[in-house]
Amino acid sequence: xxxxxxxxxxxxxxxxxxxxxxxxxxxxxxxxxxxxxxxxxxxxxxxxxxxxxxxxxxxxxxxxxxxxxxxxxxxxxxxxxxxxxxxxxxxxxxxxxxxxxxxxxxxxxxxxxxxxxxxxxxxxxxxxxxxxxxxxxxxxxxxxxxxxxxxxxxxxxxxxxxxxxxxxxxxxxxxxxxxxxxxxxxxxxxxxxxxxxxxxxxxxxxxxxxxxxxxxxxxxxxxxxxxxxxxxxxxxxxxxxxxxxxxxxxxxxxxxxxxxxxxxxxxxxxxxxxxxxxxxxxxxxxxxxxxxxxxxxxxxxxxxxxxxxxxxxxxxxxxxxxxxxxxxxxxxxxxxxxxxxxxxxxxxxxxxxxxxxxxxxxxxxxxxxxxxxxxxxxxxxxxxxxxxxxxxxxxxxxxxxxxxxxxxxxxxx
Numbered sequence: 382x383x384x385x386x387x388x389x390x391x392x393x394x395x396x397x398x399x400x401x402x403x404x405x406x407x408x409x410x411x412x413x414x415x416x417x418x419x420x421x422x423x424x425x426x427x428x429x430x431x432x433x434x435x436x437x438x439x440x441x442x443x444x445x446x447x448x449x450x451x452x453x454x455x456x457x458x459x460x461x462x463x464x465x466x467x468x469x470x471x472x473x474x475x476x477x478x479x480x481x482x483x484x485x486x487x488x489x490x491x492x493x494x495x496x497x498x499x500x501x502x503x504x505x506x507x508x509x510x511x512x513x514x515x516x517x518x519x520x521x522x523x524x525x526x527x528x529x530x531x532x533x534x535x536x537x538x539x540x541x542x543x544x545x546x547x548x549x550x551x552x553x554x555x556x557x558x559x560x561x562x563x564x565x566x567x568x569x570x571x572x573x574x575x576x577x578x579x580x581x582x583x584x585x586x587x588x589x590x591x592x593x594x595x596x597x598x599x600x601x602x603x604x605x606x607x608x609x610x611x612x613x614x615x616x617x618x619x620x621x622x623x624x625x626x627x628x629x630x631x632x633x634x635x636x637x638x639x640x641x642x643x644x645x646x647x648x649x650x651x652x653x654x655x656x657x658x659x660x661x662x663x664x665x666x667x668x669x670x671x672x673x674x675x676x677x678x679x680x681x682x683x684x685x686x687x688x689x690x691x692x693x694x695x696x697x698x699x700x701x702x703x704x705x706x707x708x709x710x711x712x713x714x715x716x717x718x719x720x721x722x723x724x725x726x727x728x729x730x731x732x733x734x735x736x737x738x739x740x741x742x743x744x745x746x747x748x749x750x751x752x753x754x755x756x757x758x759x760x761x762x763x764x765x766x767x768x769x770x771x772x773x774x775x776x777x778x779x780x781x782x783x784x785x786x787x788x789x790x791x792x793x794x
Contacts, residue, residue, distance in 0.1 A: 398565060399502070399569075408533050409469075409496060409554065410531075410534075417435075418626060428763070434485055435489075443493075443736035445465075449729065461502055472489070536637045590730065604782070605778045613708060614738075642699070651709070668713070668714035672782065675706075675707030680779070686698070712731060745770065
């Protein structure tokens with residue numbers, strides 16, 4: 382595929398069209414944390430049900446990661462993201478109309494499938510249509526858009542709930558998805574298929590997924606992607622809200638406000654981290670060394686949350702998410718541990734682990750809460766037990782990472 386650099390004005394338009402779709406994807410990803418009290422009440426959900434429901438998005442998303450790369454290369458971003466967003470539209474509309482838990486879950490899975498192209502499609506297009514310096518800027522700004530989507534899922538949604546109700550909120554999001562599809566079809570350039578006839582041959586020459594999964598560094602981060610990263614996202618996109626309400630004693634509005642400020646803090650911290658990370662790397666800190674030295678801080682913060690229990694509110698949840706920022710070097714490190722022709726397969730494989738891990742951890746933590754309650758113990762102890770299970774799995778993953786990389790296998794960020 383030959384690069385075709387877009388004129389500046391068209392490139393800006395393409396970015397904002399893609400960014401709008403990604404914003405909706407992130408809004409839908411995190412909205413269950415804010416809606417958990419009302420959904421739990423209306424559908425009499427157990428904690429495991431809530432975890433499964435929130436995780437349905439990630440299950441649908443994860444299932445599409447491997448085939449998505451092939452589809453994007455063959456058909457291009459315009460066709461794929463527009464087609465997938467139709468699935469998201471159906472899922473969002475059916476979620477708004479759902480009358481049972483099974484209806485909510487199926488709708489949530491469809492949403493995950495439908496928005497699974499909302500980041501990979503833009504990144505594929507930027508690689509062809511944007512100059513190299515524009516690609517780096519666009520990729521960074523897409524992370525900022527993600528934070529805006531997470532922000533919008535917190536306090537703004539909570540403030541709209543008394544007036545509109547959660548069903549009309551999802552109906553409104555469905556309309557916005559329809560607008561996004563129209564914008565994609567109108568403004569995203571067509572895909573030039575000059576190399577389509579040789580696509581299968583190129584895939585054969587470019588290495589296989591087996592080459593990725595046999596890589597020593599990739600093996601070392603498999604548990605980390607599933608449990609450390611997956612658990613972090615499970616807390617950020619679901620369990621932070623219920624913890625603040627059921628353990629720390631927040632009202633739903635106070636919880637939504639806490640989630641809002643958590644995401645504001647993340648927005649600022651990721652910006653600063655991106656600015657200082659190259660300087661940290663220049664001081665001789667590889668991705669491996671950053672993970673080795675940085676992750677124990679997040680373990681100590683999580684241990685503090687578990688010990689403090691009801692006294693650990695939004696501040697401590699924010700502190701945990703901030704201390705987990707070291708995990709962000711894992712994805713670029715995975716890409717850099719492979720030759721360029723395998724980097725795409727490596728990144729989609731690691732994304733699969735993260736989203737599959739988020740699904741597993743959201744459901745598992747809810748299941749632990751229910752099991753503890755069924756034995757007659759308090760809900761607070763259930764939440765503390767769920768967070769303890771997460772901490773233990775994270776520690777085991779970290780130790781596995783240290784053992785595999787004990788010979789100082791260094792990857793620069």
